[in-house]
Amino acid sequence: MTGKERTMTNGGFEKGRNTLKSAVRPNNTASHVRDEPMFGGPGIRIPLAEDRRIFTPIDRSSYAWEKAYRRRTAAERVNSRLDCTFGLEKHTIRGEQKMRVRCGLALCVMLAMAVGRIKANQAEKMRSLVA
Template sequence: MNRATYQWKREYAHRTAVERVNSRLDGSFGLELHTIRELKKMLLRCVLALIVMLAMTLRRIGKQQPERMRRLVG
């Protein structure tokens, strides 16, 4: 795939979006520095964090505040 193509730019934009979510999970939800030793427990914690992020986004969209849907606080 050529990097100058529209498809490349679109795929790269998806990659950066995923990296933003990963960064938020690590930093804001404390998944980077953890003491969890079981994969099932870690998976549960990741899923719960993602559910919280989605719930906050849906709430802000419902309140007609789409410009604030990426914020974790306020």
């Protein structure tokens, strides 16, 4: 490219319009400075309905996105442990109530193991199933 490279920066989320605001800035401009005027006009609005997987209300480069994604990753780790380690992926259980009991017992075992590791001064191993 030439010396006029530009990048899109996040301008926020408009709840009333359900759109993302984006602004065009030169690459040499700090994108975290909010007081600077938007370059290239007023910017653009992208409706979330365009593609919900790509355009989200929370900017992907923000701290809030990282925090939400860490929560999701932690939940997926628990789901994986329930499926693989505790055998809930391949089960022969019939009925929602029985499955809820089995999931509850598995979660209780995971918590009990974590508490046991903490009481044994092994807090760094509290997520481990083996010694």
